Amino acid sequence: MITTMECAVDAQSLISISLMKIHNSRTQRGGIKLHKNLLVSYVLRNARQVYIKEKYAEIYRMQQYEEVMTVCNEIQELNPLDLDAEDADNEEQARAACCGEEMSLCDPACHKGAAQSAAHVRTASTLLGCSPFEDGSKAAEPSDYRSCCMEASPVSHFDQFSADNNRHCNKTTVLDLDTHVVTTVENGYLHQDCCCNPPQCGQEAQSPGKKRKVEFGCCISDMEEISDFTAARKRAKREDCSYSNPDYTDTSNISNLISIFGSGFSGLLSRQADLEQICSKQALASLGAWTRAIVAF
Amino acid sequence: SSSSSSERHSGPPADGTRAGWEQVCRFQDPEPADLSMEEESDTRKINNSFLRDHNYATEADIISTVEFNSSGELLATGDKGGRVVVFQREQESKSQPQRRGEYNVYSTFQSHEPEFDYLKSLEIEEKINKIKWLPQQNAAYFLLSTNDKTVKLWKISERDKRPEGYNLKDDDGRIRDPSTITSLRVPVLQPMDLMVEATARRVFSNAHTYHINSISVNSDLQTFISTDDLRVNLWNLEITDRSFNIVDIKPANMEELTEVITSAEFHPQQCHTFAYSSSKGSIRLCDMRQAALCDKHCKYFEEPEDPSTRSFFSEIISSISDVKFSHNGRYLMTRDYLTVKVWDLQMENKPLETYQVHDYLRGKLCSLYENDCIFDKFECVWNGSDSVIMTGSYNNFFRMFDRNTKRDVTLEASRENSKPRAILKPRKVCVGGKRRKDEISVDSLDFSKKILHTTWHPHENIIAVAATNNLYIFQDKVN
Numbered sequence: 165m166i167t168t169m170e171c172a173v174d175a176q177s178l179i180s181i182s183l184m185k186i187h188n189s190r191t192q193r194g195g196i197k198l199h200k201n202l203l204v205s206y207v208l209r210n211a212r213q214v215y216i217k218e219k220y221a222e223i224y225r226m227q228q229y230e231e232v233m234t235v236c237n238e239i240q241e242l243n244p245l246d247l248d249a250e251d252a253d254n255e256e257q258a259r260a261a262c263c264g265e266e267m268s269l270c271d272p273a274c275h276k277g278a279a280q281s282a283a284h285v286r287t288a289s290t291l292l293g294c295s296p297f298e299d300g301s302k303a304a305e306p307s308d309y310r311s312c313c314m315e316a317s318p319v320s321h322f323d324q325f326s327a328d329n330n331r332h333c334n335k336t337t338v339l340d341l342d343t344h345v346v347t348t349v350e351n352g353y354l355h356q357d358c359c360c361n362p363p364q365c366g367q368e369a370q371s372p373g374k375k376r377k378v379e380f381g382c383c384i385s386d387m388e389e390i391s392d393f394t395a396a397r398k399r400a401k402r403e404d405c406s407y408s409n410p411d412y413t414d415t416s417n418i419s420n421l422i423s424i425f426g427s428g429f430s431g432l433l434s435r436q437a438d439l440e441q442i443c444s445k446q447a448l449a450s451l452g453a454w455t456r457a458i459v460a461f
Numbered sequence: 462s463s464s465s466s467s468e469r470h471s472g473p474p475a476d477g478t479r480a481g482w483e484q485v486c487r488f489q490d491p492e493p494a495d496l497s498m499e500e501e502s503d504t505r506k507i508n509n510s511f512l513r514d515h516n517y518a519t520e521a522d523i524i525s526t527v528e529f530n531s532s533g534e535l536l537a538t539g540d541k542g543g544r545v546v547v548f549q550r551e552q553e554s555k556s557q558p559q560r561r562g563e564y565n566v567y568s569t570f571q572s573h574e575p576e577f578d579y580l581k582s583l584e585i586e587e588k589i590n591k592i593k594w595l596p597q598q599n600a601a602y603f604l605l606s607t608n609d610k611t612v613k614l615w616k617i618s619e620r621d622k623r624p625e626g627y628n629l630k631d632d633d634g635r636i637r638d639p640s641t642i643t644s645l646r647v648p649v650l651q652p653m654d655l656m657v658e659a660t661a662r663r664v665f666s667n668a669h670t671y672h673i674n675s676i677s678v679n680s681d682l683q684t685f686i687s688t689d690d691l692r693v694n695l696w697n698l699e700i701t702d703r704s705f706n707i708v709d710i711k712p713a714n715m716e717e718l719t720e721v722i723t724s725a726e727f728h729p730q731q732c733h734t735f736a737y738s739s740s741k742g743s744i745r746l747c748d749m750r751q752a753a754l755c756d757k758h759c760k761y762f763e764e765p766e767d768p769s770t771r772s773f774f775s776e777i778i779s780s781i782s783d784v785k786f787s788h789n790g791r792y793l794m795t796r797d798y799l800t801v802k803v804w805d806l807q808m809e810n811k812p813l814e815t816y817q818v819h820d821y822l823r824g825k826l827c828s829l830y831e832n833d834c835i836f837d838k839f840e841c842v843w844n845g846s847d848s849v850i851m852t853g854s855y856n857n858f859f860r861m862f863d864r865n866t867k868r869d870v871t872l873e874a875s876r877e878n879s880k881p882r883a884i885l886k887p888r889k890v891c892v893g894g895k896r897r898k899d900e901i902s903v904d905s906l907d908f909s910k911k912i913l914h915t916t917w918h919p920h921e922n923i924i925a926v927a928a929t930n931n932l933y934i935f936q937d938k939v940n
Binding site for chain 2: 178181185193194195197198199200202203206207210211214
């Protein structure tokens with residue numbers, strides 16, 4: 165049921181292409197075209213859903229694997245000779261269970277394991293407000309983010325998605341236009357910005373701290389249609405990813421991130437500010453490194 | 462070229478797709494300097510190597526709309542530079558019967574200029590988005606032309622006489638010294654060279670926040686609608702300082718915006734009915750008698766999406782780019798990126814007919830998204846009897862579908878491939894497997910050559926096709 169596409173459709177590259185289109189539309193003659201940008205935002209949403217789903221499935225699998233390994237290690241640490249028979253039985257069962265589960269988790273091709281992880285993914289997705297996908301068992305391999313097509317999302321309406329994600333206002337996905345790497349920012353801090361221990365997903369009540377709300381659009385913010393459009397994208401869709409992209413470790417790349425949401429800094433910028441002004445030192449210094457990122461919604 | 466002695470009916474052929482379409486004339490902007498003095502529109506003279514090798518077309522010359530008037534005598538084009546060019550059909554002449562059906566330039570005028578909205582720091586493009594003719598009521602011709610923000614009513618009239626013999630000024634316009642006037646005379650009208658002049662009679666402005674995508678004249682000939690992304694406004698042709706908003710789909714919170722209006726048109730006979738299409742692939746039929754604000758539709762046409770074809774670009778390709786009522790008022794035709802659909806006004810849940818325009822592009826949507834072609838807005842037209850529908854494609858191809866015989870044909874509007882008066886050869890796109898000699902493969906298609914705008918003569922089998930900066934006029938020789 166997946167439509168075969170001629171080119172490999174990488175959700176991540178679609179996101180970056182779409183953001184570039186939105187960015188370029190700001191400088192197009194005749195003003196921002198509402199219709200075209202609305203259509204681009206649909207592609208962005210679709211690509212993002214696929215990307216989140218793949219990312220989450222991978223992260224969940226890694227998390228499950230680690231938990232299972234921890235349990236197995238703990239069981240192995242106990243001296244088997246000290247246990248009575250019953251405990252030994254339980255222990256063996258537990259070991260078999262966790263190893264079996266571990267194996268199935270490690271092998272997505274296994275139907276049982278896949279079904280389990282699918283159930284987990286679906287449950288977790290529901291909890292997190294993502295639209296449930298019908299066939300979570302088709303989650304991609306951890307290292308492979310490519311998908312030819314997205315699966316049908318029955319409840320993936322634009323506004324519903326927005327409403328669902330409003331519950332979770334502490335995480336945003338950012339895109340580096342230079343490297344086209346998608347990173348997750350949580351609670352206002354990039355993973356790399358924090359010291360040693362990255363906060364677990366949803367487990368710590370981090371102070372929101374930095375401003376998350378970045379307005380999409382342009383520096384020209386007073387017109388009805390432009391301000392409407394920026395307001396439409398004002399509430400960045402939050403997504404829940406517990407870890408940043410593990411490949412993204414170079415914090416100096418943060419300085420290369422550019423913000424296209426200049427109207428969020430309207431107090432600092434003139435109306436006709438171009439991109440260089442948006443990245444002015446003043447703006448950057450006062451709002452922190454991560455806010456220079458482009459927020460994908 | 463040999464003069465054709467074939468009989469010509471004025472009615473449509475039995476099978477519109479088996480017609481023999483020949484190129485009548487071709488107009489190119491800019492005209493090469495050595496031809497600008499001549500009114501000869503025979504393509505033999507235009508089609509020379511100079512033009513083929515040097516294409517000086519600028520973006521301003523790209524044709525952005527074409528429209529026959531209600532009699533078919535006039536053909537108007539608008540371009541990206543804000544100009545309108547009106548062509549007139551050659552009158553039938555016994556001495557030169559083969560020239561019947563040719564169109565010559567009748568009038569050229571600058572309709573819209575680029576503007577700058579200082580309040581919003583916005584440049585307003587002068588590109589003519591749509592032209593609609595008013596039915597002729599007197600000797601003059603009237604048309605509405607619109608850019609993104611302003612609609613204008615133009616009067617095109619002929620002047621072939623002028624008054625001469627004034628007392629207070631001489632024929633050059635210089636004021637005469639009253640002391641030299643010894644007798645009075647009555648000015649008389651003297652014949653002069655025909656002059657066609659266009660004057661802006663009304664300017665309908667400041668009613669649209671968003672970009673105007675369509676205009677439509679009501680059958681009552683007193684009102685018209687102009688439509689932007691979120692609103693439809695009703696105007697009286699006589700009143701420019703007021704308009705009524707009859708549809709407003711702007712949500713209270715713009716974050717909830719999920720669709721925009723892409724086109725709207727009045728019913729051809731019922732002056733209280735109009736339809737508008739949306740970016741979500743639906744059409745709403747509204748009755749203005751029900752309420753002042755027609756937000757509640759009386760009919761809603763939508764075909765459920767096929768989940769098996771879902772992709773990243775499903776929303777884009779389902780957006781309707783054009784909606785047209787049939788001449789008899791019983792059907793609606795819509796164009797989305799890959800298909801043309803004919804809807805029966807009595808059946809809302811699915812279209813009556815669906816025609817695949819270029820389904821071979823379905824596997825190329827990703828690259829078409831990257832190069833922005835997926836946002837191209839193709840138009841669609843009915844022939845006079847509503848039996849054949851036509852729409853454009855890429856590579857300067859355009860397609861015709863006969864609704865009765867279910868046959869279809871692909872033709873090409875290009876200089877290289879059409880000799881004047883030669884019958885157009887049907888083209889074929891090879892979608893896979895072995896490519897035949899005359900076929901063209903999908904990968905060889907030129908996506909910069911797109912036919913977005915076409916129009917069909919209201920009574921005869923004459924069509925006008927806009928290919929970038931070229932206007933082609935074809936007529937059916939067989940029938």
